[in-house]
Amino acid sequence: MxxxxxxxxxLFAAITAVAGIFPPITLPLLSVPITAQSLGVxxxxxxxxxxxxxLSIILLLVLVAIGLPLLSGGRGGLAVFLGPSAGFLAGWVxxxxxxxxxxxxxxDGLSFIHAALICAFGGxxxxxxxxxxxxxxxxxxxxxxxxxxxxxFIPGDLVKxxxxxxxxITVKRSYPIIGARVA
Amino acid sequence: xxxxxYVVGQSPLHLAPPALKLGLLFVYCTLLFxxxxxxxxxxxAVLVALGYGLSGLKASHAVxxxxxxxxxxxxxxxxxxxxxxxxxxxxxxxxxxxxxxxASLVTFTTKASEFIDxxxxxxxxxxxxxxxxxxxxxxxxxxxFIPMVRGIFDEVREAQSARGLGRNMTALFVPIxxxxxxxxxxxxxxxxxxxxxx
Numbered sequence: 319m320x321x322x323x324x325x326x327x328x329l330f331a332a333i334t335a336v337a338g339i340f341p342p343i344t345l346p347l348l349s350v351p352i353t354a355q356s357l358g359v360x361x362x363x364x365x366x367x368x369x370x371x372x373l374s375i376i377l378l379l380v381l382v383a384i385g386l387p388l389l390s391g392g393r394g395g396l397a398v399f400l401g402p403s404a405g406f407l408a409g410w411v412x413x414x415x416x417x418x419x420x421x422x423x424x425x426d427g428l429s430f431i432h433a434a435l436i437c438a439f440g441g442x443x444x445x446x447x448x449x450x451x452x453x454x455x456x457x458x459x460x461x462x463x464x465x466x467x468x469x470x471f472i473p474g475d476l477v478k479x480x481x482x483x484x485x486x487i488t489v490k491r492s493y494p495i496i497g498a499r500v501a
Numbered sequence: 502x503x504x505x506x507y508v509v510g511q512s513p514l515h516l517a518p519p520a521l522k523l524g525l526l527f528v529y530c531t532l533l534f535x536x537x538x539x540x541x542x543x544x545x546a547v548l549v550a551l552g553y554g555l556s557g558l559k560a561s562h563a564v565x566x567x568x569x570x571x572x573x574x575x576x577x578x579x580x581x582x583x584x585x586x587x588x589x590x591x592x593x594x595x596x597x598x599x600x601x602x603x604a605s606l607v608t609f610t611t612k613a614s615e616f617i618d619x620x621x622x623x624x625x626x627x628x629x630x631x632x633x634x635x636x637x638x639x640x641x642x643x644x645x646f647i648p649m650v651r652g653i654f655d656e657v658r659e660a661q662s663a664r665g666l667g668r669n670m671t672a673l674f675v676p677i678x679x680x681x682x683x684x685x686x687x688x689x690x691x692x693x694x695x696x697x698x699x
Contacts, residue, residue: 319632319635320689321638321689321692321693322685322686322689324635324638324639324642324689325642325685325688325689325692326682326685327639328639328642328643328646329642329646329650329681329682329684329685331639331643331646332643332646332647332649332650332681333650333677333678333681335643335647335650336647336650336651336654339651340654340673354670354674357670357674361674361678365678365682373639377639377640377643378643380620380640381613381640381643383616384611384613384616384617384620385505385506385507385608385611385612385613385616386503386504386505386506386613387504387505387506388647391569393569394505394506394608395506395566395604395605395607395608395609396526396604396605396607396608397566397569397570397600397601397602397604397605397608398569399604400530400597400600400601400604401569401570401573401597401600401601402570402573402574402577402597403570403573453577456597457577457581457593457597458581458585458589458593459577459580459581459584460584463580463584467576467580481670481671481674484671485670485671485674485675485678488671488675489675489678489679489682492675492679493678493679493682493683495682
């Protein structure tokens with residue numbers, strides 16, 4: 319880890335924190351708000367790669383844990399790690415890592431479709447694999463019910479995957495970090 | 502400027518070391534989960550109420566602790582009501598409320614800077630392979646970067662809404678990320694210039 323890597327990690331933690339204050343967009347059909355924060359998680363992996371992406375999300379979560387209200391809606395403090403949706407926060411770290419790892423693997427010739435699929439796998443499949451069992455465990459809600467309740471968020475997540483993929487590809491073209499040789 | 506959730510006070514809870522508060526919170530959560538008995542929960546609820554009273558926090562602070570999870574708790578209550586009946590539903594939701602309020606009690610009575618001092622102090626005992634200096638550097642950098650990225654964010658948003666792209670997330674995120682990443686080179690050079698080794 320060079321100083322430059324540390325700076326990248328800190329910058330992306332800040333970007334993801336600031337993405338939380340972006341006003342949520344509500345899809346017209348379902349009234350589930352989409353916040354830009356999980357977009358920041360996908361981009362942390364997709365722009366910085368597995369290790370740096372996951373570390374930047376961990377850094378953000380440490381700041382949240384010590385009492386800064388950096389999650390969307392001004393949430394923060396230790397309570398968010400004990401609530402029913404705490405599993406999704408742990409899922410962020412793994413999602414950023416998985417998205418970063420896949421992006422690094424398919425970096426040469428990464429297309430918009432690849433990037434969107436990577437984001438969907440990391441940001442939806444992996445995220446829900448961690449978030450939903452936590453709901454079951456902490457709230458005693460059976461798995462099937464927890465899955466049913468989470469389906470409402472999937473359209474919004476798909477929109478985020480498309481946006482994240484577009485940003486990843488554009489950033490790859492204009493200012494690549496993953497493939498770049500260290501000067 | 503970074504705001505924090507800390508509430509100013511001089512109570513014994515405010516003055517207690519952060520590590521002790523975290524330890525107590527850990528024991529508290531574990532007990533509530535390991536012994537699923539309404540009696541334990543009732544004692545837990547009384548303890549949390551005592552804590553809020555002792556630290557001079559208002560009832561509105563306790564509400565603030567639970568409010569973000571309110572809708573999820575309503576859904577969980579409904580599902581449990583349907584599956585297990587009113588007793589279980591009330592128990593599960595009350596347990597969440599206690600956990601959230603207890604955790605917030607620690608957050609409300611501890612400054613972020615106290616936690617950071619605690620983390621840095623704990624790092625000195627960490628084994629040699631832990632990059633202590635880098636962790637400390639990352640934590641102090643992000644403190645400064647959040648207001649900076651926020652400034653970039655506001656500028657980009659104004660510029661893009663002038664072009665009619667104010668709601669276009671791609672048009673917002675690309676310039677924010679590229680501008681931010683570009684500043685990384687200057688910042689790391691500046692750190693090197695001040696001879697913090699790499």
